[in-house]
Amino acid sequence: NAGVTQTPKFQVLKTGQSMTLQCAQDMNHNSMYWYRQDPGMGLRLIYYSASEGTTDKGEVPNGYNVSRLNKREFSLRLESAAPSQTSVYFCASSEGGTGNTIYFGEGSWLTVV
């Protein structure tokens, strides 16, 4: 039972480079999320997708774009990476229906130099 799978787990980028973080869930969830967590801090919502075909901004969307490719997959793209985007990124999903239990992936450690 994979749950939420995100790749890559570790990545080092140079300032200005672009990259895409991939996320897939196998729980048939409607809603998916991308969070970032800076060292010693709480999670901040970047973008979310309430259902297939929809995306909405969270608390800190600047510098990011997302794509809900299908019900299973939700990708996060950094078009021009900046050192301020050095963080751990978590993808998550939930049913979006009854209750709001969120299931998280294992995280992607991104360093921008």
Place this chain on the structure above:
Amino acid sequence: LAKTTQPISMDSYEGQEVNITCSHNNIATNDYITWYQQFPSQGPRFIIQGYKTKVTNEVASLFIPADRKSSTLSLPRVSLSDTAVYYCLVGDKGTGRRALTFGSGTRLQVQP
């Protein structure tokens, strides 16, 4: 968005009961209260969820007063492995369009 407030940190000793309170003054009628636990270098994981009164499972209890403006996570007889950050989350059970925002969490340190 429903905003939550928790203590930044708490200390305890093994075998003690720990109670962590979360304030959520603007909780909406449809909102559920959910608590998550996060260990270093891992994603948060679900602990317990409730809507009102008391909920208990194999790891914790959740107490919610009648006005639902706060909630208390109770961890019975903590061990060293309970050292983690605990997040209180308030969100609706509807379409999921309301973003689910985490607060800063409570860092629990359990001492031997």
